[in-house]
Amino acid sequence: MSTQQLFAPIAEDMKAVDAVIRQRLYSDVVLIRQVAEYIINSGGKRLRPALVLMTAGACGYRGTHHHELAAVIEFIHTATLLHDDVVDESELRRGNKTANALFGNAASVLVGDFLYSRAFQMMVSVDDMRVMQVLADATNVIAEGEVLQLLNCHNADATVDEYLRVIRYKTAKLFEAATRLGGILGKVDADSEEALAEFGMHLGTAFQIIDDVLDYASEEAATGKHLGDDLAEGKPTLPLILSMQNGTAEQAAIVRHAIETGGRDEFPAILEIIKSTGALELARNNAQLEIDLALAKLDAIPSSLFKDALLKLCLFAVERKF
Secondary structure, three states, rough: OOOOHHHHHHHHHHHHHHHHHHHHOOOOOOHHHHHHHHHHOOOOOOOHHHHHHHHHHHHHOOOHHHHHHHHHHHHHHHHHHHHHHHHHEEEEEEEEOHHHHOOOOOOOOHHHHHHHHHHHHHHHHOOHHHHHHHHHHHHHHHHHHHHHHHHHHHOOOOOOOHHHHHHHHHHHHHHHHHHHHHHHHHHOHHHHHHHHHHHHHHHHHHHHEEEEHHHHHOOOOOOOOOHHHHHHHOOOOOHHHHHHOOOHHHHHHHHHHHHOEEEHHHHHHHHHHHHHHHHHHHHHHHHHHHHHHHHHHHHHHOOHHHHHHHHHHHHHHHHOOO
């Protein structure tokens, strides 16, 4: 299923969000416009803003604040991508050159800062302290996740729990904020709001696990990034951790060395070990467990086209190839 099919119930809302994004991207500084427009228009899935729209709709919200907040979520996400690619020295994202590869590291970092600050300006315009609290907390946790990931690089002793902590901070927290915002806009009770937040957290966790699986199980043209980037950066992602746990001592030593030293040259050998130990299937099972937990949380909201879209999104998260 394509994202266009997934987003059918919110198609008009997504157009409204795109209009907000284009309007709010404007700056008198030409370089800011160039970099921001390049990264925003380079083919992202728009899953996070879609979650705001879907959950708000599922909770009965019928205003327009969800358009602004969906754009805020996308700006925060885009800012993290700009900063991520600089830290990781990435050259390819979504099949295109990264902004830092085109415009330089300094421009990417500073435009990321512009997007963060613009997002906070937009939050204020909604005039809801609860909304501001959720987004401010999420932004702070995401930053902590980035630092945790940096500390974990080249750490071959990283555990599954430590890996999960990184991705729950770095990736799942923004999913959680998006779904919580939908509940807040729909004025659901505290228990339902918490259920929606947990739904987003589990969905985001599954999404990142599959992202990490695809670094070893997909085609470069499908993912839009260089395969083996995670290995080259020494990131101890779940497929690597599970391959060490389930492989022979010799296989574990090879994977350990690759994590500690980084480098793409060992990718073919590591790929063979990951496949032979069943690490990809085990990682996918972990993602499915997260999705099962996410689906259970949706019992808190009534049936609707929006809820159906959220259910389909869960399937997409674990079955996708990109």
